[in-house]
Amino acid sequence: MARVFNFGAGPAVLPEEVLEQAQKELLDFNGSGMSIMEHSHRGKEYDAVHQEAIANLSKLLNLPDTYSVLFIQGGASLQFAMVPVNLLGTGQTADYVDSGAWANKAIKEAKLVGNVNVVANTGKDIPTRMPRNADLKLTKGAAYVHITSNETIAGSQWKVFPKTEAPLVADMSSDILSRPFDIDQFGLIYAGAQKNLGPSGMAVVVLRKDLAERVPEKALTMLKYKTYIEENSLYNTPPTFGIYILMLVTRWMLKMGPEALYRQNADKAARIYQVLDSSGFYKATAVKDFRSDMNITFRLPTEALEEQFIKEASKAGMKGLKGHRSVGGIRASIYNAFPVAGVDALVSFMREFEKKNG
Numbered sequence: 001m002a003r004v005f006n007f008g009a010g011p012a013v014l015p016e017e018v019l020e021q022a023q024k025e026l027l028d029f030n031g032s033g034m035s036i037m038e039h040s041h042r043g044k045e046y047d048a049v050h051q052e053a054i055a056n057l058s059k060l061l062n063l064p065d066t067y068s069v070l071f072i073q074g075g076a077s078l079q080f081a082m083v084p085v086n087l088l089g090t091g092q093t094a095d096y097v098d099s100g101a102w103a104n105k106a107i108k109e110a111k112l113v114g115n116v117n118v119v120a121n122t123g124k125d126i127p128t129r130m131p132r133n134a135d136l137k138l139t140k141g142a143a144y145v146h147i148t149s150n151e152t153i154a155g156s157q158w159k160v161f162p163k164t165e166a167p168l169v170a171d172m173s174s175d176i177l178s179r180p181f182d183i184d185q186f187g188l189i190y191a192g193a194q195k196n197l198g199p200s201g202m203a204v205v206v207l208r209k210d211l212a213e214r215v216p217e218k219a220l221t222m223l224k225y226k227t228y229i230e231e232n233s234l235y236n237t238p239p240t241f242g243i244y245i246l247m248l249v250t251r252w253m254l255k256m257g258p259e260a261l262y263r264q265n266a267d268k269a270a271r272i273y274q275v276l277d278s279s280g281f282y283k284a285t286a287v288k289d290f291r292s293d294m295n296i297t298f299r300l301p302t303e304a305l306e307e308q309f310i311k312e313a314s315k316a317g318m319k320g321l322k323g324h325r326s327v328g329g330i331r332a333s334i335y336n337a338f339p340v341a342g343v344d345a346l347v348s349f350m351r352e353f354e355k356k357n358g
């Protein structure tokens with residue numbers, strides 16, 4: 001069976017050559033006679049994988065050694081809790097931007113831990129958007145400022161990150177390493193791995209090491225960043241297979257060259273937006289200045305046409321185009337590993353569909 005074009009929002013498409021490599025090594029990793037899944041997380045085979053995954057991420061992020069790369073189970077959703085547990089001291093306030101469904105979940109957890117000030121709210125705006133940096137009403141002496149760099153459901157994306165006095169914290173689940181950015185601007189970033197980095201079930205956390213010292217003494221061991229820093233994410237058994245795939249994905253990114261990859265991402269998105277902008281039939285759902293290069297969301301004139309669009313696209317080998325159940329419409333998720341040929345296919349399908357039904 002031929003592979004389809006998978007526009008799913010996450011878990012999402014992985015580079016084909018990564019899957020092939022994993023398949024090739026599945027029964028016998030590096031001549032060891034076992035799968036990487038069957039190796040001890042303390043053995044030399046897995047250790048090399050673990051170290052390379054961290055080294056690749058550090059290289060891709062241009063990471064200064066004042067930062068650490070951590071692998072933590074529980075996905076981005078556990079980070080909604082770990083960030084305030086570690087960084088929001090008693091009596092302090094954390095600033096949060098409410099930009100949509102994901103930001104909302106982060107805010108909900110932080111409120112269970114301490115004081116939260118919502119410094120801007122575009123979560124319910126239609127068309128969808130991020131706030132302008134000048135509109136953020138930041139708290140003096142805030143513990144940190146939390147943003148969601150890309151709202152996966154709304155299809156909106158921060159283009160220029162705010163400069164903040166308090167450490168900036170970002171949920172980058174759906175756009176980490178999809179475009180150039182300066183890690184120095186952030187105290188902490190985190191991302192569920194299943195969109196741009198690998199399989200689901202774990203988050204990559206990159207943080208300035210000094211921030212990990214803020215954690216209350218009594219916080220639980222597995223919820224402290226300090227534990228993961230001190231044990232190099234090997235305090236307990238990490239998700240070794242997921243980290244192995246992430247290592248292959250980051251190796252693939254380095255081979256392709258991040259600049260080429262980032263350029264390709266921008267081109268892929270621009271080509272779909274061009275169809276939306278030149279059409280009276282399709283309508284992009286995000287404000288132009290904030291529209292996402294990863295999750296392209298749009299509507300058709302009626303829900304019946306949207307249903308037909310999804311059905312016919314699926315028949316033509318384009319899967320996962322249905323918008324999130326909470327908002328409807330169409331969503332084309334085109335993460336790093338999504339092939340250019342898939343964008344070509346969608347663009348011609350959209351033109352053809354408009355011609356027939358517009």
Ligand SMILES: *Cc1c(COP(=O)(O)O)cnc(C)c1O
Binds near residue numbers: 171
């Ligand atoms: C997918 C996603 C999450 C949730 O990730 P899990 O790994 O399922 O916890 C959080 N934030 C954003 C922006 C996402 O896109």
